[in-house]
Amino acid sequence: MVAQSATSLKPRNAKDTAGKKASGSIPNTPVFTSEEELFAYREMLLIRRFEEKAGQMYGMGLIGGFCHLYIGQEAVITGMQMAAKKGDSVITGYRDHGHMLSLGMDAKGVMAELTGRRSGLSRGKGGSMHMFSKEAGFFGGHGIVGGQVSLGTGLAFAHAYRGNDHVSMTYFGDGAANQGQVYESFNMAELWKLPVVYVIENNHYAMGTSVQRSSAQTDFSRRGISFNIPGEKVDGMDVRAVRDAAARAIKWCREGNGPMILEMETYRYRGHSMSDPAKYRSKDEVQKMREERDPIEQVRLRLLNAKAASEEDLKRIDASVRSIVAEASEFASHDPEPDPSELYTDILL
Ligand SMILES: Cc1ncc(C[n+]2csc(CCOP(=O)(O)OP(=O)(O)O)c2C)c(N)n1
Ligand SMILES: [Mg+2]
Numbered sequence: 001m002v003a004q005s006a007t008s009l010k011p012r013n014a015k016d017t018a019g020k021k022a023s024g025s026i027p028n029t030p031v032f033t034s035e036e037e038l039f040a041y042r043e044m045l046l047i048r049r050f051e052e053k054a055g056q057m058y059g060m061g062l063i064g065g066f067c068h069l070y071i072g073q074e075a076v077i078t079g080m081q082m083a084a085k086k087g088d089s090v091i092t093g094y095r096d097h098g099h100m101l102s103l104g105m106d107a108k109g110v111m112a113e114l115t116g117r118r119s120g121l122s123r124g125k126g127g128s129m130h131m132f133s134k135e136a137g138f139f140g141g142h143g144i145v146g147g148q149v150s151l152g153t154g155l156a157f158a159h160a161y162r163g164n165d166h167v168s169m170t171y172f173g174d175g176a177a178n179q180g181q182v183y184e185s186f187n188m189a190e191l192w193k194l195p196v197v198y199v200i201e202n203n204h205y206a207m208g209t210s211v212q213r214s215s216a217q218t219d220f221s222r223r224g225i226s227f228n229i230p231g232e233k234v235d236g237m238d239v240r241a242v243r244d245a246a247a248r249a250i251k252w253c254r255e256g257n258g259p260m261i262l263e264m265e266t267y268r269y270r271g272h273s274m275s276d277p278a279k280y281r282s283k284d285e286v287q288k289m290r291e292e293r294d295p296i297e298q299v300r301l302r303l304l305n306a307k308a309a310s311e312e313d314l315k316r317i318d319a320s321v322r323s324i325v326a327e328a329s330e331f332a333s334h335d336p337e338p339d340p341s342e343l344y345t346d347i348l349l
Contacts, residue, residue, distance in 0.1 A: 005106040008065040016252060019285065027066030029083040029235070034308035040082065040239045041299045042317050044074035047098040048296060049325045050107060051270075054114055058274050063114045065127045066143070069100035072269040076201055077102045079242025080169060083250050085166065091152040092171035094129035095201075095268075099171065103136040123346060124338045125164040145174060148180030149198070153185040155195035155258070167253040168196040175206020177220055183227075186259070190227045193258035198224070199251045200235065200261065203268045208280040220263040220267035225342075228254035229259050237346075267293065 032040065051069045058067050070077075073095070081102045084090075090097050100110050105121065113120030113131050129143045139155060140146040152170025159166040176182065177200050189196050200220045211218050221231035227317050232249070235241040242264065249260040267289045271278055291309040303309040 004137055006267070015224065016175060028240060029124050030240050032240050032302075034175075034306065035245075037299055037303050037306075037308060038317075040243075041296065041303065041314070042321065043078045043081075043102060044106070044239065044296045045318060046321045047074045047078070047101050049113070049321050050101060050328070051097060053112070053273070053325045053329050055270065056330060057111075057332070059116065062118060063128070065129075066094060067114065067128045067274050068095040068272065069268070069270045070095050072289070072295075073201060073203060073236070073264075073266045074098060075239040075242050076199070076236045076264045076266055077171075077201065078198075078295075079239040079244075080199060080246045082239075082243040083246035084167070084169060085168045087137065087154045088169060089137045089159070089166065089336055090151075090169045090171070090252070091140055091148045091155060092141070092325070093140070093145065093148055093173060093176060094127065094143050096131065096141045097174075100125075100131060100133070100136075100138055100141075102301060103133070103138050105131075105133050105136050107324050108331045111328040111332035112335050115332040116337075118338045118342075119331070119335045123342065125201060146176040146182055149176065149179070149182045150185045151193060152198075153189050153196055154346075155254075156189060156194035157192070159195050160192070165254045166195070168194075169190055169199060171199045171310070173206060174200065174202040174204065174211050175214065175219060176210065177202075177223060178215060179207075182223075186224055186227045186229055188222070189259040190229050193256060193257070195253035196227075196259045197246070198259060198261045200263045201266055202263055202268050205268070205272070205280065207272045210275070210280065221261060223289055224259070224261045229261055231261035231263060233263045235266065236266035237295045238298060239295055299338055 048071060051071045054067060055069055057063050077098045090099055090103060097110060101107060109121040113122050113126060114128050116124045118124050129141055132138060133140045149170055149172050152168050156168035159168060196291060202220055206214060220234040225232050232245050234245040243260050249262050252260050269286055271291060
């Protein structure tokens with residue numbers, strides 16, 4: 001029944017594959033207005049400050065279980081969301097705090113979930129890797145590497161089946177890109193012309209394994225070639241390049257042309273999770289990336305150089321972001337834990 005309906009989705013394919021872009025094309029960097037620069041700056045700073053605080057709270061023993069920080073990768077979700085619209089869906093893996101904040105989910109609810117409190121977005125029972133918000137269009141938060149790719153393809157199927165013009169933004173890492181179900185999903189997505197942007201956040205490492213040591217094809221924008229899925233390699237440290245590529249990919253999907261892959265070249269500054277011996281890369285490599293490519297610093301310098309903001313303006317933005325994060329952490333430290341009677345509610349047995 002479902003398969004039959006899916007086949008009938010084929011007319012969404014307005015153009016044939018000959019009209020697609022070649023894989024790997026890198027367009028010129030686009031320009032942001034001052035308002036867009038300021039917006040991106042604030043959004044990315046909120047994620048950075050939130051993650052710094054989460055790292056501190058973990059160190060204080062307030063956060064249990066896993067906690068994967070997004071520091072360094074902020075431009076990816078920020079640029080993507082600048083091109084998305086309400087009703088589009090987002091799904092990702094366990095490195096998910098930035099995605100939730102970018103979708104407008106309450107910082108207090110996210111932080112309270114990290115500390116396992118009753119006002120957490122999963123009522124304190126999901127933790128860092130398992131939060132959801134139907135209203136915000138956020139479908140998790142998944143701990144099984146690559147599992148979200150099939151689910152994200154299913155979200156795209158739902159959009160197509162319902163006949164709306166929404167797109168599924170499905171995020172996964174360079175390590176996840178080597179999982180088998182990713183390619184089963186690619187096949188179905190292209191076969192049924194599903195509206196899904198596969199965003200591969202290539203931060204160059206899967207835990208402690210570098211892309212070079214694990215991947216036969218290290219150009220992830222080419223991973224869809226045998227399925228006729230077009231791909232683009234994007235400077236994922238430059239929020240303008242991300243927004244620009246996102247706009248093209250989302251348009252491609254909304255117009256019924258099927259899926260598209262965006263490989264975001266990005267970098268994580270912190271360890272994979274909270275305990276990471278960091279023997280797989282040098283301190284110099286991390287330092288060089290922070291100094292030369294930091295996504296927030298790039299915007300800060302452009303704003304100052306263009307005199308679109310003064311140091312004081314930027315300090316004020318930082319102060320307002322810090323106060324949101326401080327309030328969230330204060331709340332998450334004092335909100336009560338779930339009542340023991342809640343142990344078996346809202347969970348699958
Ligand atoms: C199916 C499965 N295999 C292995 C793991 C253990 N694991 C957790 S994260 C991870 C690395 C994934 O790396 P990547 O996809 O590059 O994402 P990143 O952590 O860099 O964001 C692995 C192997 C898991 N959670 N699920
Ligand atoms: Mg990775």
